[in-house]
Amino acid sequence: MTAPAETTGATKVAVLLHAAAVMRGPQPLHPTDVHVIRLWRQLGAEIVVLELLGASGVAPRAITESIEAGVDRAVRVVAEPLGAADAHGTGLVVERYLRTLNPDVVAFGVDADPDGLADVPGVVATRLGAAYVPGAVEIARRSGNEDAAPETAAAVPASAFEVVADRAGVLARLALPARAVVGFEAESIVKGVPPLPAEVTPRGPATPQAIRIMTLYDLGLEPTLIRRGDDLRGSVEAASRPLVTTRSAESLVTLLR
Amino acid sequence: MFALVATPPLGNKSLVTLSVPLAAAGADKLLLCEADEFGGPPDDAVAGRALDAAVARIPPVLVLFPAGGTGAVLGPPLAARLGAPFAPWSDFVVSDADGKSLRGRGRVQVLRLRPDGRTRRRLDPAQIERPIIATVGAGRCPPPTGSERNLEIDVLPMAPPRANRPVARVVAQAPSAHEALPQAAVLVLVADGDSATSAITAAWAERTAGAARGATPSPAPSSPLASLAPLAPAADFGLPLAVAVASADRTPRSVLAACCPEIVIRVDSCTATTARSPRTLVIRATSSDPGGQGPPPDDVDVVWWFGSAAEVVDLALQLGARP
Numbered sequence: 001m002t003a004p005a006e007t008t009g010a011t012k013v014a015v016l017l018h019a020a021a022v023m024r025g026p027q028p029l030h031p032t033d034v035h036v037i038r039l040w041r042q043l044g045a046e047i048v049v050l051e052l053l054g055a056s057g058v059a060p061r062a063i064t065e066s067i068e069a070g071v072d073r074a075v076r077v078v079a080e081p082l083g084a085a086d087a088h089g090t091g092l093v094v095e096r097y098l099r100t101l102n103p104d105v106v107a108f109g110v111d112a113d114p115d116g117l118a119d120v121p122g123v124v125a126t127r128l129g130a131a132y133v134p135g136a137v138e139i140a141r142r143s144g145n146e147d148a149a150p151e152t153a154a155a156v157p158a159s160a161f162e163v164v165a166d167r168a169g170v171l172a173r174l175a176l177p178a179r180a181v182v183g184f185e186a187e188s189i190v191k192g193v194p195p196l197p198a199e200v201t202p203r204g205p206a207t208p209q210a211i212r213i214m215t216l217y218d219l220g221l222e223p224t225l226i227r228r229g230d231d232l233r234g235s236v237e238a239a240s241r242p243l244v245t246t247r248s249a250e251s252l253v254t255l256l257r
Numbered sequence: 258m259f260a261l262v263a264t265p266p267l268g269n270k271s272l273v274t275l276s277v278p279l280a281a282a283g284a285d286k287l288l289l290c291e292a293d294e295f296g297g298p299p300d301d302a303v304a305g306r307a308l309d310a311a312v313a314r315i316p317p318v319l320v321l322f323p324a325g326g327t328g329a330v331l332g333p334p335l336a337a338r339l340g341a342p343f344a345p346w347s348d349f350v351v352s353d354a355d356g357k358s359l360r361g362r363g364r365v366q367v368l369r370l371r372p373d374g375r376t377r378r379r380l381d382p383a384q385i386e387r388p389i390i391a392t393v394g395a396g397r398c399p400p401p402t403g404s405e406r407n408l409e410i411d412v413l414p415m416a417p418p419r420a421n422r423p424v425a426r427v428v429a430q431a432p433s434a435h436e437a438l439p440q441a442a443v444l445v446l447v448a449d450g451d452s453a454t455s456a457i458t459a460a461w462a463e464r465t466a467g468a469a470r471g472a473t474p475s476p477a478p479s480s481p482l483a484s485l486a487p488l489a490p491a492a493d494f495g496l497p498l499a500v501a502v503a504s505a506d507r508t509p510r511s512v513l514a515a516c517c518p519e520i521v522i523r524v525d526s527c528t529a530t531t532a533r534s535p536r537t538l539v540i541r542a543t544s545s546d547p548g549g550q551g552p553p554p555d556d557v558d559v560v561w562w563f564g565s566a567a568e569v570v571d572l573a574l575q576l577g578a579r580p
Binding site: 088114122125168169175176178180230233236253 | 297298299300301302325326327329330332333334336337338340341342343344345346367369370371372374375376377378379380381384385387422423424425426427428429430431432433436437439509510511512514515520535538540547553557558559560561562563564568571572575576
């Protein structure tokens with residue numbers, strides 16, 4: 001089945017694909033990114049996804065899949081200097097774009113970064129002066145809005161949402177301030193809204209205008225502001241991990257103590 | 258090494274209670290930030306003030322967040338403010354070479370395992386000329402190296418909270434059922450469907466019951482597996498706090514992803530994964546001949562053919578005990 005095409009609304013959500021990590025080749029859409037898109041579709045939000053590419057000519061695999069998952073618009077920022085940028089340079093690019101988009105919520109999947117860092121959203125939150133809320137496992141409309149029909153959820157401001165997040169052994173229910181940068185876990189859920197049917201795919205065929213390609217110049221940035229001699233992620237080296245097979249617990253204890 | 262604690266105002270007795278383990282662990286100085294607002298769950302909009310005060314007072318080479326979840330919340334924004342890299346689940350190599358042979362390299366370097374498990378990243382604070390913000394996995398407690406007398410306490414003055422700073426306000430909070438898992442240095446993961454699971458449960462119950470002699474036992478679980486969901490309460494029975502046994506099927510993936518134990522023991526068909534640092538060792542414990550099972554998954558370091566469930570529990574307890 002196909003969901004109604006006209007589901008965009010006042011709650012504008014920017015989803016940072018791959019947790020705003022820069023891709024250099026065609027990457028599939030991460031399952032957590034798919035999940036985040038579905039969460040916000042349940043809440044009836046207007047969803048804009050952003051993908052960053054450090055090389056030109058990369059097939060739009062994740063973007064196409066996100067369109068199929070039901071986002072309203074997709075933006076690719078393509079700039080070779082991003083391939084040599086650290087998290088701070090990358091965060092600057094994302095921040096510039098977000099200032100033009102002015103979303104109510106910035107969302108990302110906490111485990112969607114292929115390198116396992118997810119360090120850019122923290123930079124984005126700092127640069128935007130927004131709250132940084134990683135580890136969300138549940139999102140819901142705040143009390144007082146729970147009776148609202150799902151279709152009117154689109155008109156709910158960002159501050160009307162609450163998330164439950166794990167905070168060092170405490171499950172905290174947090175009221176989201178405007179423009180919060182929220183990281184969602186893979187199994188996060190929406191409370192108080194009927195789930196989307198599993199077979200729902202695109203809201204409608206993607207129009208050519210749904211995908212926008214941007215460069216650094218479109219964002220008013222010089223490449224020299226982004227390019228770094230060192231991406232601050234460290235040099236890559238082989239990790240030696242020989243496999244040991246044993247039947248002796250004593251030898252294991254000796255080996256591991 | 259400076260320990261930073263952001264806490265609600267402490268009395269003398271609480272301060273001593275806090276400082277003794279830090280001094281024993283080898284901290285040279287305790288940087289203490291006190292404010293009523295630090296009593297809640299960690300949040301950068303609140304605790305970030307303490308971090309900023311600390312790094313302004315002592316410009317660091319490394320900022321380390323311990324296992325438990327604070328690093329994931331506070332680390333990336335601090336790295337952003339300092340222009341520093343953020344390295345989750347890191348480990349260290351410390352060189353004892355003399356200054357000349359280091360040739361501009363740092364004595365302490367940070368290692369981080371990449372998701373493929375076959376390669377790792379090496380960060381050198383001396384080469385990048387910036388501090389590194391890192392989180393570390395849960396490790397077994399080393400023998401004490403310091404004494405309380407050596408710990409100097411420095412109460413840091415803090416700037417007032419920034420006006421109009423957006424804060425994710427805490428509406429309600431409750432302890433997580435899985436709160437102890439990220440602290441476990443030795444984590445035994447079992448799958449619900451395995452025959453060994455119930456035997457491990459029984460062996461664990463036997464050990465905990467034995468250790469509970471003279472202590473108040475916890476209420477009896479309604480089923481043997483209940484004691485494994487989510488964590489067998491080792492500390493309640495005087496067993497090493499560093500050991501935890503959990504059912505992988507009933508532990509959320511995000512909780513396991515926030516665990517970075519030093520040793521993971523995956524029993525039989527359990528394939529759940531946790532975060533890993535370069536130090537993390539993954540043991541695949543199998544109750545049947547591993548020769549007939551094909552090659553183990555890529556992330557496995559040791560294949561162990563165990564004889565009985567009690568052997569698994571005893572091994573975990575031995576590994577978790579203080580050396």
